[in-house]
Amino acid sequence: MNANHITTAQSVTNSLMREPRPFAIRNARVVDARGVQEQGWVVTDGETIAATGTSSDELESACARFGVDESGVIDAKGRNLTPGYLDIHTHGGWGVAFDDGAEAISIARACHMTHGTTRQILSLITNPLDVMARNIRVVREAMDTRPDILGSHLEGPFLALARKGAHNPDCLCDPVQESVRTLLDAADGSMRQITIAPERAHGVEAIRMLRASGVVPAIGHCNADYAMACKAIDAGAGLMTHMFNAMNGLHHREPGPIPAVVEDRRVTIELIADGFHVQDPMLRLAFELAPHRIALVTDAMAATGCPDGHYKLGALDVNVVDGHARLVSNNAIAGSTLVLEEAVAHAINRLGISPQDAVEAATLTPAKTFGFHMPNPITKAPLGLVAPGFAADLLLSDPQTWQVECVWCAGRIMPS
Known part of the structure; x- marks a missing residue:
């Protein structure tokens, strides 16, 4: 460090x-x-x-x-x-991940705080279930002394194998009730969102269970078709994890999950606005398709704020070249090295988004997703x-x- x-x-x-x-x-x-x-x-x-x-x-x-x-x-x-920026999907920074323990959480939070992210939901990568439960507890304990930590986001383990991105395939599993309950118990009310492929066995039932427990399920890392995405939303899914990435894209005869979330105003849409994960024409299109529902996120990994080189994402090896992170094994994109400060600037100065809309996407929209725009216990x-x-x-x-x-x-x- x-x-x-x-x-x-x-x-x-x-x-x-x-x-x-x-x-x-x-x-x-x-x-x-x-x-x-x-x-x-x-x-x-x-x-x-x-x-x-x-x-x-x-x-x-x-x-x-x-x-x-x-x-x-x-x-x-x-x-x-x-207002201070609120990032609801970030994995780490300054060489460490939020999965790496209490000291790592402090370091990665400082990385993002210095760039204007005053509050953060800490994203935890797919790991064996017991490891994820342990990491959730560490986040929960950190919340007792830090007002800047608002809870955890689990990106996994209930993801589609074909859309796993940079997640360990050996740890992916179906969201059976016992597994969901293990994670909820570990969180003790601190889990804010969880990314889930709704087409997995028990997916829709898990979404209902999670929403009933106060969690906002997010559609992502999935092969869901349009009808399945609609079922997931009706069951309680209120987010889409980094739209366009790790999902079936727009197609005129196979619309997939994106039109389902665009049509339904109950859903907030995450977007990585770096021009690399999603190129600028599609970023502009997203703001036009879902005004006031775009939440800028970073999906930032440990390499954020660090030089190019070799890093880890969970147990997987990652190379960062020109600020872009890819898995060594298959060259898949492995998160980002983005901070919200840069995402807001990119939206305004490169995409032509109005300052108020870009700022809204980094502040009020993510806050609304979890009820943080009103007085609340957190x-x-x-x-x-x-x-x-x-x-x-x-x-x-x-x-x-x-x-x-x-x-x-x-x-x-x-x-x-």
Whole structure:
């Protein structure tokens, strides 16, 4: 592990432990799902946003009301002010995976935090069932002390062999009730989503069971046809795992699962917006087909934030060349080295997506998928908007490049 990464990870952890202090940001270009507001300001009372506006007089009044003195007012100098990003599908960063234990979780979280991902659902790769259960418990324990970790996402083991991608085929299995119950018990209420191929034996029944337990099942790594995808949605599937990747694609006589999720507004659609997993014309098409339902994700692996070279994805060997990860065994794409900061910038500057729609896809849309856009037991304050009552998860970024320069999580300033 890189010593600088370990030091930064410890600094992030320490920052999350500190008591937040009220602060204000002025002279900002406020961007969220509702639009763009020039010359905006925000005042926090600590962990939450207390007031917003554009009037200087109202800013002064709000600062006095919530105990923000002059030293606590930050001049954004026209930078973008957005909600913190929420990544619901990420496997690791800075050389480690979320499957690798508590210290690895701290390091990988710091990697993504420094790029503006203030909250994260930790994705766990397919492994033997007992190993997955152990890794789920580690995530659950981390949630007790870290507000930035919102639970786990299991990408497997209930995937289609033909669409396994970079998952170990020896560990794939049918979602029989006993196996599903083992994973749910290990999670103890912390499992947020699970990717499942609904056409596997017991797939639809498992989706019903998972949804009844508060989990959002995701259609993905599958060979499901259109009818099967519709059955999965009616049974409770509320997500599609990285649309276009690891599934049968669009075809005029064999429509497959993609049209099923596009047609049904109950489903949020994950998208890896790096121009490599999905090329730009298809990325633009996705935003047009499902407005306000695209959730930008990274599917980032351990190599994120690291040089090209050899890495591991679970037990599988991966080579990273020019930032692109592929399995050594068959050259299949093996996750990404993307961060949400780059995905948002790509959507705006390469795809021509409006800033408010791109930011929405990294904030409010993923939050809505799990009810985090409302007060809830996990995040307490809602996520996804720069608005009174919402969590003080805030980013300042360059107005042209969208490079993140300052990060606050639950009102706590994060090290850069």
